[in-house]
Amino acid sequence: MLSGMKMMIISGWVATLAVGCLGAAEEAWTMFRGPRGDGSTAACTLPLTWSETNNVRWKTAIPDSGWSTPVVMEGRVWLTSATRDGHVFSAYGVDAESGRILHALPLFRCEAPEPLGNSVNGYASPSPAIEPGRVYVHFGSYGTACLDAASGEILWKREDLRCRHYRGPGSSVLLHHHRLILTFDGVDQQYVIALDTLTGKTVWRTDRAIAWKDLDANGKPKREGDFRKGFATPIVIEVNGRQQMISAASTALFAYAPEDGKELWRVTHTAHTPAVSPIYADGLVLTVTGHGGAEMLGIRPDGIGDVTASHIAWRISGKDVPLTSSPVAYGDLAYMVSDHGALTCFEIASGKTVWRQMIGGNYQASLLRNGARIYCFGVSGKTTVLRAGCRTFEKLADNRLATGCMASPAVLGNDLIVRTKTHLYRIGEQERFIR
Numbered sequence: 001m002l003s004g005m006k007m008m009i010i011s012g013w014v015a016t017l018a019v020g021c022l023g024a025a026e027e028a029w030t031m032f033r034g035p036r037g038d039g040s041t042a043a044c045t046l047p048l049t050w051s052e053t054n055n056v057r058w059k060t061a062i063p064d065s066g067w068s069t070p071v072v073m074e075g076r077v078w079l080t081s082a083t084r085d086g087h088v089f090s091a092y093g094v095d096a097e098s099g100r101i102l103h104a105l106p107l108f109r110c111e112a113p114e115p116l117g118n119s120v121n122g123y124a125s126p127s128p129a130i131e132p133g134r135v136y137v138h139f140g141s142y143g144t145a146c147l148d149a150a151s152g153e154i155l156w157k158r159e160d161l162r163c164r165h166y167r168g169p170g171s172s173v174l175l176h177h178h179r180l181i182l183t184f185d186g187v188d189q190q191y192v193i194a195l196d197t198l199t200g201k202t203v204w205r206t207d208r209a210i211a212w213k214d215l216d217a218n219g220k221p222k223r224e225g226d227f228r229k230g231f232a233t234p235i236v237i238e239v240n241g242r243q244q245m246i247s248a249a250s251t252a253l254f255a256y257a258p259e260d261g262k263e264l265w266r267v268t269h270t271a272h273t274p275a276v277s278p279i280y281a282d283g284l285v286l287t288v289t290g291h292g293g294a295e296m297l298g299i300r301p302d303g304i305g306d307v308t309a310s311h312i313a314w315r316i317s318g319k320d321v322p323l324t325s326s327p328v329a330y331g332d333l334a335y336m337v338s339d340h341g342a343l344t345c346f347e348i349a350s351g352k353t354v355w356r357q358m359i360g361g362n363y364q365a366s367l368l369r370n371g372a373r374i375y376c377f378g379v380s381g382k383t384t385v386l387r388a389g390c391r392t393f394e395k396l397a398d399n400r401l402a403t404g405c406m407a408s409p410a411v412l413g414n415d416l417i418v419r420t421k422t423h424l425y426r427i428g429e430q431e432r433f434i435r
Contacts, residue, residue, distance in 0.1 A: 140169020170231030
């Protein structure tokens with residue numbers, strides 16, 4: 001028999017755990033890579049194993065096609081989709097409890113969309129963002145809209161923000177302090193712009209200040225400006241009491257002041273067409289330069305102006321650097337998975353490789369970290385779960401769904417919201433007990 005004092009201690013511990021889990025369960029997944037923009041979640045425990053017949057709470061077919069990450073808040077899951085020919089762009093609101101589609105909203109139409117020219121991107125790749133009462137959906141130059149998150153009513157629209165994406169839009173929206181920040185890195189123009197979330201009106205616009213070196217013998221951009229594009233999503237960090245928006249572009253990484261768009265510092269390089277979104281971990285910005293000699297860079301974010309020569313702490317180069325999937329961090333270690341399935345753990349402070357493991361398959365979705373677990377969602381339908389923080393590779397599980405993931409995952413309480421090429425899933429353990 002336990003003494004009364006021990007019973008009180010255990011009861012208090014259980015109550016604290018329950019309250020902690022409840023708080024984690026209430027955290028919303030507000031935008032691409034979650035509320036912190038780094039693929040981490042405060043959920044107590046996400047499911048470790050699942051299949052088409054195990055731990056699937058519901059499965060809902062989503063019409064048309066889209067690689068955008070769902071967002072979750074107030075019992076709703078919102079995501080975007082577009083017809084494969086790029087003529088109709090829609091938003092879908094799904095009941096988080098049942099998986100039933102509540103709203104199917106065709107928002108924009110285009111009679112002559114530009115062909116994608118590849119199978120990696122689509123017409124609905126930018127992820128939406130959500131806050132209490134409002135959801136913001138974005139299809140690049142094809143249109144941006146603010147919707148009432150409960151009724152689906154259109155509150156405002158913008159169809160005048162132009163750029164030629166050439167191979168489809170990719171950068172997701174950033175929601176920050178009543179500003180909706182959009183990235184337009186096309187072949188013809190490259191800029192970031194902040195809209196007032198209440199009205200949709202422009203607050204500021206900053207054109208990328210880049211000295212392009214991609215001209216051919218006739219003085220025209222090579223491949224119609226293909227080397228000028230970008231698909232990465234920015235993040236906001238705080239350094240020495242000041243906020244910075246870290247934004248990857250072709251040939252440069254920029255830091256802007258999110259309140260007015262003024263450039264704070266930059267690092268230049270020779271790569272192009274970045275798609276990996278940066279993260280901030282252990283005092284360093286971790287960023288991938290892009291195609292054409294990809295490198296993972298660790299950058300100290302406390303400089304002013306061009307800090308290429310002074311603030312790059314280390315470089316990782318080679319075929320194992322991802323071109324699409326964004327990394328995660330845990331403690332003093334970071335993790336990245338290449339497009340061809342090379343999973344690498346490295347030290348944040350030095351960039352030194354700790355271990356490397358081939359996990360099989362191809363990867364486009366960004367990594368997700370839940371406590372000391374890392375989830376790698378593959379294009380083929382396999383998800384590998386590994387233990388974080390170890391100096392050796394330790395696989396915890398391999399899971400499979402019928403079709404694979406191009407979209408990055410979202411989190412709802414202790415459950416995963418997984419978008420495959422055809423369906424939306426809520427994956428969670430069927431029963432949970434505090435013992």
